[in-house]
Amino acid sequence: MKHLPKHLRPKWRYVAVALETDPEVSLSRGAFQRELWYAAQNLLGDAVSADADGTVVRFQFGNGDGSAVVRARRGHVEDLRAALACIETVDDATVAVTVRGVSGTIRACEEKFIPAGTERPDRREVAFANGRRRAIVRGDRVAVDVDGERAYATSEDVE
Amino acid sequence: MTGFYEAVHARPDGESTVRRCVEHAASLGYEGVVVRNHGDARADVDVDAVADAVGIDVVDGLEVRANSPEQASGYVGNYRPKYTVLLVHGGTNEMNRFAVEQDRVDVLAHPMRGDGDFNHVLAKAAAEHGVRVEFDLSGVLRATGGRRVQALGDLRKLRELVEYYDVPYVVSVDGTSHRHLRGPRALAAVGERIGFSREQVEDGLREWGHLVARNREVTSPDYVEPGVRRGRYRDRPDTDGNRSVTDGDDSGA
Structure with missing residues (x-):
């Protein structure tokens, strides 16, 4: 039309x-x-x-x-x-x-x-909640697998 | 003027660490975060260190969850001296009743949740004892269908009582993840759609800050009673109507 x-x-x-x-x-x-x-x-x-x-x-x-x-x-x-x-x-x-x-x-x-591009995720093991755990790190943000559950932390929390 | 504050359940009560919640809240424009973990899932985090690192206020709070008023009374006595903000997990008539009659309690959290209800008696008691009633927006933001309709109805009832009896109140989304947080403008917009005024939502978010400031003043070592503090008047940086008490220590008695 x-x-x-x-x-x-x-x-x-x-x-x-x-x-x-x-x-x-x-x-x-x-x-x-x-x-x-x-x-x-x-x-x-x-x-x-x-x-x-x-x-x-x-x-x-x-x-x-x-x-x-x-x-x-x-x-x-x-x-x-x-x-x-x-x-x-x-x-x-x-x-x-x-x-x-x-x-x-x-x-x-x-x-x-709108920011250009996203932070590339990086899989590695981190120290969190009294143990070494698998995590996905994006810049400052860390998603950690804790006993089958997800926990969300920052790079400062997992030193 | 105090900025906006929000209150969250952090790990282990929620799924995000205090630091993650605080960083997200800072990006949303909040000036402070009250950690409101339940008594059985406390976050042992140095809130001052997080506050220094992120650059907004972080407050140690605790939400007392108990099965009976007797049990709660014990918890309140225990935790009151240790935490800046003390909430009581509402949602049953006994606990709501208990919380609004305690001067030591700062906030009655989500009074309408579950079987909980609120009425004119509780409203008057809350106003008299200075207990903030929480408008819990989680039912609007994160529930659907009939449960959401009920939550909206409950919020309306609570709002009418709060307005009529001039009860102090706070607003929160009662988040258990940093992803549950929404910015002050978003909450004001939601509030406007469901019958609140913009100012009501904003005042409710600021009230956390007023509460924190008051409690910090009361627990500071210089505090004697409202309007009275130790020390010499002229030494105070904020001499807004505070008389000084010139006694004791410096005269060497």
Whole structure:
């Protein structure tokens, strides 16, 4: 269909979102989109969800770290912020969802708030909780296997 | 003005270490973290060392979990002198009742959880004894379906009582992982959708900081009573209305 004249097009805001989960988890755009729409629908209802939009327009993910750009209708950024806060898991992995910032264009949003590249994970043994344990290290962050359970620590905790 | 604080269960009560939680909280914009491990899963971590390393305030707190008020009373007596912030694990009517009637208790945690309930009697008692009631947002952020609807209803009931009787309160997500933490703005946005005002959520997050500041002042060696401290008035860096007590030690008596 012929696209709308400029003054009739919706005004968008683009929300930069950072995601963090276990290093071996890989998430797809589709999974994150589904969880976001679920969260929005459950918290805000169909009517407000439709107003807020919430389309994931950019998504990158690797080694348990990712970022996304989510579209919100102008004036509904706070609705979307609330919905994003209510995402606990994506594909059964607990994720930390953090809003980094809001911009008026996708490009500005990516340039200002989306970091380039992710920290490469490194598997090694560390001293933690009275023993040598297998761990995956990403920069300062350490995920340790403690007797079948995961513990999350920092490099300072495992010296 | 005090910044925002959040309270978390760290290892072994939760899955992340104190340091990991604190670093994540700092990246979210918090100015402090209260460690609120249960009494049977205490984190033996030097909170001051973590605070120095990360650059935000870290507070040693403890959440007393007991089966009966008698047992809890013993724990409260034990732990009160050792911890800066003392919470009581609410969620049953007896424990809620116990907590709000204790001057020694700082926070009644999640009073509406499980079979717990709150009413005007408890609200008045909490206001009288200065016990902060916690608005636990975990049910909004991490529950689904009927349980979430119930949690929202409970929050509403608690909020109405807190507003009417002017009960002091704190807000927390009661996280057991660093990934459960959400930034102050995100919590304010969620709060607004479920009937809180922005200011209420922000005040609730700041209240942890006020509580910590008050408790630290009260336990400092110079403290005598509210408004009265030892030492010479002119030597104090913060001379905001504190009279000095010129007795004893320096006159050599």
